[in-house]
Amino acid sequence: ENERQLPFFDLSTIVTATDNFSLANKLGQGGFGPVYKGRLCNGQEIAVKRLSKTSGQGMEEFKNEVMLIAKLQHRNLVKLRGCCIQEEEKMLIYEYMPNKSLDSFIFDQIRKALLDWTKRFEIIVGIARGVLYLHQDSRLRIIHRDLKASNVLLDAEMNPKISDFGMARIFGGNQTQANTNRVVGTYGYMSPEYAMDGLFSIKSDVFSFGVILLEIISGKRNNGFYHEDRFLNLIKHTWDFWSEDRALDLVDSSMAGSYSAHEVLRCIHVGLLCVQESARDRPPMSTVIFMLGNETTLPPPKQPAFMLGGNHNGPLSSSSGTGPCSINEKLVVVYTLYKLVGGTCDNAPEGGEVERDWERDPIRNSTFSECK
Numbered sequence: 001e002n003e004r005q006l007p008f009f010d011l012s013t014i015v016t017a018t019d020n021f022s023l024a025n026k027l028g029q030g031g032f033g034p035v036y037k038g039r040l041c042n043g044q045e046i047a048v049k050r051l052s053k054t055s056g057q058g059m060e061e062f063k064n065e066v067m068l069i070a071k072l073q074h075r076n077l078v079k080l081r082g083c084c085i086q087e088e089e090k091m092l093i094y095e096y097m098p099n100k101s102l103d104s105f106i107f108d109q110i111r112k113a114l115l116d117w118t119k120r121f122e123i124i125v126g127i128a129r130g131v132l133y134l135h136q137d138s139r140l141r142i143i144h145r146d147l148k149a150s151n152v153l154l155d156a157e158m159n160p161k162i163s164d165f166g167m168a169r170i171f172g173g174n175q176t177q178a179n180t181n182r183v184v185g186t187y188g189y190m191s192p193e194y195a196m197d198g199l200f201s202i203k204s205d206v207f208s209f210g211v212i213l214l215e216i217i218s219g220k221r222n223n224g225f226y227h228e229d230r231f232l233n234l235i236k237h238t239w240d241f242w243s244e245d246r247a248l249d250l251v252d253s254s255m256a257g258s259y260s261a262h263e264v265l266r267c268i269h270v271g272l273l274c275v276q277e278s279a280r281d282r283p284p285m286s287t288v289i290f291m292l293g294n295e296t297t298l299p300p301p302k303q304p305a306f307m308l309g310g311n312h313n314g315p316l317s318s319s320s321g322t323g324p325c326s327i328n329e330k331l332v333v334v335y336t337l338y339k340l341v342g343g344t345c346d347n348a349p350e351g352g353e354v355e356r357d358w359e360r361d362p363i364r365n366s367t368f369s370e371c372k
């Protein structure tokens with residue numbers, strides 16, 4: 001029992017559990033490194049994230065962060081069971097989620113049919129509750145910073161569980177610069193103030209949540225989205241439909257019309273409130289949950305931030321021939337274009353919540369300011 005409280009696993013335990021990190025057990029490759037499925041000798045299934053060796057963080061810091069994060073518990077968070085450290089190797093051990101990630105359902109032509117409206121609505125509310133816990137209810141106040149459909153895993157009952165929370169802290173340093181592909185793959189979910197100015201706050205998570213919500217309803221990715229031969233993104237698409245009073249045209253056709261139009265419209269409305277251009281206008285997660293579950297009058301959404309998605313073969317590819325241009329180059333282009341067509345740039349989140357990547361103290365990282 002004593003051992004169970006310590007979240008440290010022996011390397012030999014993990015080697016046995018994963019059959020020496022066999023290819024057959026590899027679940028996938030994320031920006032932090034490969035992930036393996038494992039089975040402990042008591043039969044419990046685990047997922048092992050083997051961190052690439054680029055982390056600059058010391059072992060003691062790493063252990064401390066894992067101990068803090070492992071204490072967070074909520075039915076909509078993937079449980080971090082602990083870690084395994086051996087010389088230069090660092091691994092994170094999570095509970096295993098048999099249904100993989102949300103993106104493997106909502107963007108898959110066959111599997112998306114398994115998600116009817118009731119289930120999709122439950123998933124939306126579940127994600128919202130998980131994020132609220134991170135923002136408000138846990139001992140540590142956590143801004144996730146990388147909320148996206150592939151970071152929402154599904155358990156055996158298809159309950160959504162958020163993963164990868166606390167990675168900024170666990171991984172140390174600036175996680176978004178750990179891997180370029182990672183950034184490119186993720187920025188369809190980034191709020192404009194985070195993408196452009198490195199400002200993150202609970203409101204940048206709200207923005208990402210709004211994108212996931214719209215993706216769940218439409219079955220389309222915010223990035224790399226084409227419509228009638230035009231490169232569009234889902235946010236712009238939603239806004240256009242909404243403005244033309246035909247928001248239901250957004251709904252994933254695999255739901256075959258069997259949904260409550262009233263509920264769907266309300267959800268789209270909430271999604272649009274979450275992706276508003278100005279962080280200040282976006283509701284906090286507590287309000288989001290209230291709005292999803294109650295018949296209150298919602299304020300009209302203001303124009304969202306129209307960021308183009310993360311398709312680096314898309315119209316913003318570098319022409320230099322030296323590989324894709326940097327994320328910031330692309331975003332500057334997009335954002336400048338956006339401003340030229342009349343968007344405003346009043347993006348500063350409320351005072352006190354604004355944090356800048358480059359000003360963060362990597363140890364006493366304010367993403368995790370302790371709550372009283």
Ligand SMILES: Nc1ncnc2c1ncn2[C@@H]1O[C@H](COP(=O)(O)OP(=O)(O)OP(=O)(O)O)[C@@H](O)[C@H]1O
Binds near residue numbers: 034153182
């Ligand atoms: N606890 C888990 N249970 C089951 N599968 C998991 C678990 N954690 C991760 N996976 C799977 O492992 C793969 C890699 O996951 P990971 O979170 O590292 O990367 P990602 O979300 O694809 O990208 P990123 O690192 O940018 O977040 C994904 O296919 C994911 O579904």
